[in-house]
Amino acid sequence: MERIALGPDGIGVSRLCLGAMALGTVQDEALSFEILDRFLELGGNFVDTANCYMFWDGDGTGDQSELLLGRWFAARGTRDAVVLATKAGRRPLFFGGGMEHSEPLSRERIGAALDESLARLGTDRVDLFWAHRDDRDTPLAETVAGFDDAVRAGKARMVGASNAASWRVEQARGIAAGTGSAAYTAMQNRYSYLKPRPGTRLPEGGHVHASEDDLDYLANTPGTALLAYSSLLSGAYVKKPLGEHYAHPGTDARLKVLDEVASETGATRNQVVLAWLAGHDAPIIPLVGVSSVAQLEEAAAGVALKLDAGQRDRLNAAA
Numbered sequence: 001m002e003r004i005a006l007g008p009d010g011i012g013v014s015r016l017c018l019g020a021m022a023l024g025t026v027q028d029e030a031l032s033f034e035i036l037d038r039f040l041e042l043g044g045n046f047v048d049t050a051n052c053y054m055f056w057d058g059d060g061t062g063d064q065s066e067l068l069l070g071r072w073f074a075a076r077g078t079r080d081a082v083v084l085a086t087k088a089g090r091r092p093l094f095f096g097g098g099m100e101h102s103e104p105l106s107r108e109r110i111g112a113a114l115d116e117s118l119a120r121l122g123t124d125r126v127d128l129f130w131a132h133r134d135d136r137d138t139p140l141a142e143t144v145a146g147f148d149d150a151v152r153a154g155k156a157r158m159v160g161a162s163n164a165a166s167w168r169v170e171q172a173r174g175i176a177a178g179t180g181s182a183a184y185t186a187m188q189n190r191y192s193y194l195k196p197r198p199g200t201r202l203p204e205g206g207h208v209h210a211s212e213d214d215l216d217y218l219a220n221t222p223g224t225a226l227l228a229y230s231s232l233l234s235g236a237y238v239k240k241p242l243g244e245h246y247a248h249p250g251t252d253a254r255l256k257v258l259d260e261v262a263s264e265t266g267a268t269r270n271q272v273v274l275a276w277l278a279g280h281d282a283p284i285i286p287l288v289g290v291s292s293v294a295q296l297e298e299a300a301a302g303v304a305l306k307l308d309a310g311q312r313d314r315l316n317a318a319a
């Protein structure tokens, strides 16, 4: 699998990032290990988790994904083969709490959250440490200082901002430049080929969709990238209803061209979506969740698929 350079040190990350959100909860331990093993065999190395996955699943604690990864690293000796990303900011402050009880991105809490994550993961550092949300109740300078502490302590190699707008990321980078602190080098927002209806409110709590401004910003900020989550719309390209927030004429137009290009390339809809994302003018790394090894293999082939200029133009023009 192709690698691209991310962040100030140019860390080589695979073109596909494996989302570990459901590993250890929806996917049991044996299947989770199989998926992770196969990801490495396919040449993948970039794995994304968070300190809250998946607290909303039944009696979930939010610890399961990190704990699962920690057991897999220990069992397989794979920690150094992985560029490991985790996040802080969405963990409820108490068991049973919801998104509205998310931990703050205060300097103190960022440090404590990372130490808790490292203990669950059984490692002394993560490669990418994300702010899981834009915490407007904490001064941005304090959040920047908290993430800088993590880098200075050698517990994180780079830092990024999820569910934030590019203007807030730029503000944070400005503060970091002024104080000699570690700056966000990646964004993680929702993004796929289909666009939600303009102005619609996404039903998934906390999801922030990448805007055209975000993509323009990243395309003109060297060393950065967008980690595009829900890139496969949770399976809705092939097997689930798209939902009311995608109900508009642009969806029909885009699906029509998507099917034409899938037929021309002999690929699946999901693969054309991933190829379109991976070859985007802005630096985009698709982040996918899978519930089987077959889905993972399909995704890996998707990011390797090259669309020709005419196919990209037609996909882009459909609206």
Ligand SMILES: NC(=O)c1ccc[n+]([C@@H]2O[C@H](COP(=O)([O-])OP(=O)(O)OC[C@H]3O[C@@H](n4cnc5c(N)ncnc54)[C@H](OP(=O)(O)O)[C@@H]3O)[C@@H](O)[C@H]2O)c1
Residues within 6 Å of the ligand: 018, 019, 020, 021, 022, 048, 049, 132, 162, 163, 188, 189, 206, 207, 229, 230, 231, 232, 233, 234, 235, 236, 238, 239, 270, 287, 288, 289, 290, 291, 294, 295, 296, 298, 299
């Ligand atoms: N920063 C954030 O706020 C945030 C938010 C959401 C997600 N994320 C990250 O992004 C990752 C992926 O998120 P996601 O689960 O929302 O996105 P997704 O990749 O769009 O959806 C994953 C689901 O798509 C289905 N799927 C995948 N490949 C398929 C295939 N070849 N054929 C049919 N169905 C297929 C599977 O559904 P089935 O299980 O039904 O088979 C799978 O569970 C997460 O693990 C997490 O790391 C981050």
